[in-house]
Amino acid sequence: MDSSRIGFRRLLKVGSSTNPSRWAPSFAMRLLHRSFRLQPWAIVLPLLFTASPVCAQSIDYGASEQVFGEPITSSVTGSPQRSSDVPSTTEIITADEIRRSGAYDIPGVLRHVAGIDVLQWHSDDADVAVRGYDQPYSPSLLVLIDGRQVYADYYGYTPWSALPIELADIRQIEVVKGPNSALFGFNAVGGVINIITFNPLYDHVNSASFSSGTQGLADGSIVSTFKLGDAGGVRISAGARSDDDFSVSESALGAGTQSDNRAELNVLAVVRLGRNVVSDFEATTSSSNEPELSSGYITYDTHYDTKSVKLQVAGDTAIGLVQASAYTNWISFQGSSTIPEFPNVQLDNQVTVTQLQDVFKVGSHHTLRAAVEYRHNTMPTLANIGQISYDVASVTGMWDWTATPSLAMTNAIRLDDFTLERNGPVPAGYGLTNAEWNGRALREPSFNSGLVWRPGAADTFRLTAARGVQLPSLADLGGLLVSSPLGIVSGIPTLNPVIVMNYELGWDRTLPSTGGRFRLSVYHETLQNILAFEAGSDYSAGLISIPANIGDSEATGLELSLDGRFRRYWRWGASYTPEIIRDSFEPGFTLATTAVNDAQTTPVHVVNLNLGWARGRWETQGYLRYESAFYGIERSAEPVINGEVLTPIPDYVSVDSRIAYKLSDRFTLSLSGQNLLSAQQLQTSGLEVERRVFLSLQSRP
């Protein structure tokens, strides 16, 4: 234990420089870079031979939840915690809540959660953000499945339909609000969604479902687990869906010409390598087609192919919970512009991430976490001229101190060391050389600090401060490269990351009389160096359009929620989440040149209500969401590059509902509806969202 602490301190001794954006990597960071670059998977193997046979198990979420009567999460500090103890405003959506939501995809589940914004651009294309700042290709929300990033680094967003997962795979969706870069690194700035799936070692899931409904919806999925005795288990999941896009209505953003469809397969094998060591191997693949709104407010007909492999070994050893993991994601994207002036896009992104962490207790009151991570991320430029890549080596430390049974303090810090690289030719007339990229380095710290005070059994107060870092996407950094007769549209290597600072005060009070909870959170967040995709130009380098850091923004908001049960069969919930955003952009950067206006494109007032009832074989649930009037962004017809304008979105109320009848112990028939109040409703600056109704038959023992 001592040795690991000393080692961690040494790693933190970084090189010094007067220019923080050009710091030379320290010896430790260079060592980290070299070690992992040579053998990115080698980190996993030593644990197989070094874990001491003391006691080991990866987290058994189900058993832990049964003991403590509440979900367990490790998405806030990296160490397992009860959801009511975490130093962050966190929502955990359980499998039961997912089922009752009646949704057929993850954004459909998330739209009922307080503090989450969902922009539904097309039938299966949605962008999700936490606490405002939602936009096409929303970059500030980091999404992971069992800790594996599914956020697409090349453009900085999450392609929800291409995620290789079925709703029936999911044990819980953990929504961490605010920055959590100290645990997850770059891009965990607006929030983190970590989707935790059922573990075939502990959980028994056998589910099949089929849904059919309006918009030509046909959706089927199968999830099955197999036990390998006490030695392990396997979970196999597959699903497919097809449906039609919303009917074409007036929209300057264009409409897709293709239908939506997706298919995915994922296999997870969990094997006990000994009484104290567990190994996970996961392989996934998915394919999807859908109309999709890009960050430039242009609709593309898109096609995704994704693949991933992941190996993880976890052991409960003499030095704590040691976990080593390595994974590689491959994503291939093809986009056909629905606006003739814009080119089609094809790109391939590969990211390999290797992590090693140790979580251990010192004495009774101190939990510590030390971790190192290395990632290599690469993509060819859009015109396939050259290749952009970066490497990030990271060290992380976390200290959770239970000062008294009612007072705990958590501090986590992370240092990310980023180096950018470009190789291959550059197009004619390009004023930049590969040297511009290859000298680019960044070293950014991030932190999360929290004080949790529990003066009695019912009340929990949280005071938190955090710094998060959002990295420019690979496209922003040079992956975007389009030659046109007017000049070149390109990403550039000199962008700065977005720095997010968050300060928050929260109060939770359990209400035993109603079996529910009252929650109040007040927060203030500042964003520096906001990125805009096509905001600038560098004519001296022959670049007519480049991304730029356009200025700052700040948000102040409140989350007020209350839920409970009554008369045995009823449950309810209500939330009100007002938020005010103020933008402060540099002179010369306007909506027309940046396509960014966070202040006016975020609704100030959002109300969520839900009411559920279950008795015997019947179960029903309804959701109502109100959003006050705000503005969407439209691309004006001329000029085709830049020239965005605001368009008003009137306030609206939407209602989702599900009613289900249990035909037998195994089969359930349900009727679900989304946006039930009107056949078509304007919710974004894109296509009007349509009413959807679908019938589902589910088999689950």
Place this chain on the structure above:
Amino acid sequence: MQLRQPQYCCTMIGGRVFFAWCFAMTMATAQADVTQTDVLVAARALGFLQNPPTGQIRVGIVYAADVPKSVEEADQLQRMLAGGLKVGNVDMTPVKINIDELATASVQLFLLTEYVGSDGVRVADATRAEKIPCITVDITQVQNGNCVMGVRSQPRVEIIVNRAAAAKSGTAFATVFRMLITEI
């Protein structure tokens, strides 16, 4: 260094006493008779032992025969566990044990009733001698080191483990579990 050692010890002991007092204050509002949920939480927590029991085990409900409230609670526990309690891979069969007869008890787990008072130290002796874990809802017995684990399910599940008592009885918990509970 020799002079500072006692100071350090005093600080450590003082800190632990303060911590235990704080925990007692936190739990004070939650004092109540043992409930079925308390027993279920305790039984489920056994699954997080490094060497969790499996199969049929005998649970000794330890009471003080000369304390009516202790006898009453033992009877209550006996009724709760009547017919056996199966949780996970464990099937628990209750057997009442007068605290005077601990030495002859043949059980795999002690369930200590409240109101035993200073006699709790006799459970500690048996726990150490026989390497049998002890669970109770009487948090004071955990703070005193007489019982390894204390459990309360209302108004919020609270589990407290005395590390010294656990070590002496050879009871060790999975690291994940240790991070979810209060240790003293």
